[in-house]
Amino acid sequence: MQKIEAVNDFVIKFANINGSGSASANELVARAILRMGVPVSPRNIFPSNIQGLPTWFEVRVTERGYLGRRGGVDMMVAMNPQTWDQDVREIETGGYLFYDNSRPLPRSRSRDDIHVIGMPLTELCNNTYSDPRQRQLFKNILYVGALAHLLDIDPSEIETLFGQQFKGKEKLLDANLQALKVGREYARENLKPIGLKVERRDKVGDHIFVDGNTAAALGCVYGGATVCAWYPITPSSSVAEAFIRYTQKLRVDPKTGQQRCAVVQAEDELASIGMVVGAGWNGARAFTATSGPGISLMSEFIGLAFFAEIPTVLINVQRGGPSTGMPTRTQQSDILACAYASHGDTRHVLLFPEDPYECFEMSAQALDLAERLQTPVFVMSDLDIGMNQRLCRPFAWDDSVEYDRGKVMTREALDAGSDFGRYLDVDGDGIPYRTYPGTHPTKGGYFTRGTTKNAYAGYSEAGADYVDNMQRLLRKFETAKSLVPLPVLTAARYPARFAVIFYGSTSPAMHEALDALAEHGIYLNALRVRAFPFQNEIVDFVAAHSKVFVFEQNLDGQLTTLLINEAGVDPHSLVTVVHYDGTPITARFITQAIADRVARLNVHSRKADRVA
């Protein structure tokens, strides 16, 4: 029988029942491999539930540093009878099935083309422990021990990790070390070697291992956010929770012990965004974190912040929609909802981070942009980036950079006789000056409203005033193009007439796919869009290619729609490829999709289209 043989390049998937303590055991395997200098990319595939439903944890071991989801499973650790059949089906031919054989497995429920590895985990546990919770928890550690032996994971790395995890809890530490040893010894004495191996390398470098939500929260700390208002919603809750955790350490006044920020868990998303708008109006840097249903609820306020021109930052960790949709699955399906949130003619600035590094960077940048542009700014993360730990560049901060507080008119400027019109376009860039409440006893006060107004913030229903204001807002959006991050070009090794556009969490799978395609002689230029509004670089890129594949993790091709509507690119030059089942897009999917389409296009168009 065929046997998958691979060193530092394979996928292990753990099938567990949620609430059984499996997540931390599985993470232990990932971290130990990482400590051996071999990049890993873990993904938690979990239910919207606390205990009893199926949950999976997938670890991709990837010496070449491909951090996207690969697709396919080389080894399944099948610990959940509920999903057994499905889990067994997923294993690649020649792959491995590791299971608890305390009870015999009917042959009909297995496969002939895979290698089955049975270990009596329950029996071993029941013989060693009497407490039911211990039997459960240590069952996980037993299989970690067995895998360490089978995959050649250095046990000292796991022991070090235990040491850090159970610092000061010696009893727990000893018990875990013991379970690990039992698992390893059983495997050494009873299990046959397998073809998947981990070998020590030095491929991790100075990279850090962190989830995007933690990174976004840290970005808000560094970016100077002082007000966070939020309402719990998967998959964004851990942004606010991480912000609380960091600020309790990093935002404490050393003299008084008081906090240099305020965090409020609101009663709903209407209130959380309202608080952010109020704080932004009053000159504090404020943000909220939410997901799709929250954006729907916040829409009225987003329109107010747009029209009254109030700095507002929203971190949208996208999940599957519509409605409650797939709360624990990933998608990029709020692009249009955020770009045009609220009634009337609105347009909003969007940033698309590719990984935790950019979640950090763009969250801090969003706070600057929101104040510079006096408008809502969205950081469009998603569950795949937000809730999974990902290897990425270490966070960086330039201490010499000051926050950009935008155009704020001071008491001194007002006293010097500056003409203050809250909505007056003084500089021709569409961005007016604002005053903070309480600035001056007699000058600079104004009444902020969502109704139409003239340049001096006076209530006006005059059509000409309305049109002037809307035209200025358009100029402001034009100005935004010069401030938001530029797209990133990855040029093909040879001149290419085909290209891809992608954004956000698609990035690692795309880079892997481009390498794979190049190996097959298919060369494409690739552009990663990092922001809306779209710059001319994006328009020029599309114009320079005969076909551009736009990869999106939603059904409707929302970025494609936005490119056609807002950048005016030729719809015929775009081919949208979508992946929207709630799992992260894979390199295999992208490679296949492009290879198929390129083959078809070449057959039909080579003669007519001489651009190639």
Next chain:
Amino acid sequence: MTYLAKPKLHHPSLAKNRVGYTRRDYEGKISTLCAGCGHDSISAAIIQACWELDIEPHRVAKLSGIGCSSKTPDYFLGNSHGFNTVHGRMPSVLTGANLANRELIYLGVSGDGDSASIGLGQFAHVLRRGVNMTYIVENNGVYGLTKGQFSATADKGSKSKRGQANNDTPIDLASLALVMGATFVARSFSGDKQQLVPLIHAAIAHAGAAVIDVVSPCIAFNNHSGSTKSYDYVREHNEAVNRLDFFPQRDEITAEYGAGEIIEVRQHDDSVLRLRKLHAEYDPTDRVRAMAYVHEHAARGEVVTGLLYVDPEACDLHRQLNTIDEPLNTLGAAELCPGSAVLEQINASLR
């Protein structure tokens, strides 16, 4: 409403307060509400209260929702920043504004549609949190701007201008404020400025969530017979439990009272509230009793007004969050950004 512009010149003999402003300095634009609207009387009471309290006008931030009442912040304190937010959501915006700068005085102005119907949730939660503010509900039981539909505070059985009876149970915002933990709850009547102005004084001095539910008749749509929010009805059924004399902390108290006639409450900022009892048994520091009292009288068709409840030791949201004394909006990168050295440590902990 009037279309005549207000003269910009102030008469030189107008009296100035301790911070050098005349009463006119606390005015705003000309009201565009109907002549005789109760809301304009409340605006006048706010103007008088702020002038008398020697508050610099620009130190007040005025926030409102949507509706006739929510338009009024344009008609007083013209040099203050104001924010006409979205319908029913003023409390959250006020909360955020207050978090950004705890040094300003926050005045929330809302109506019964804004606070009891669409905004009931935010009304309740802003009180739970103890946001330091004065929240005035201009309560007329009716939607004015959309021409006369019942609001959620309309009494059961009261009649609309067209004679239609309201079948729904009313929401009593003063009772709700008591339940939700407001630390200052009063009810008044727009037609009784003598009662209302000292209540606004005391509410502004109160260091917590202060609510004043002001019955304010709608002259256009809810001032007919059969209405329970008309001038005539409220005058007939008004049961004031006390009369408030407010003494800011700096003022020496000189008024003389007979023994047993008053209750004295010293607030957190050392301001003193002296309440002349009109109902001998009423104790405005007893929240549970206050709730029962309001209900007992409501059952008899009476509108209980006055200072219904005050907790002199109120704790506000900033104290609960343990935020620093300086306004958060004044902090710069030096105070807020932990810097690259700390970031290196964080990076190291993530390897």
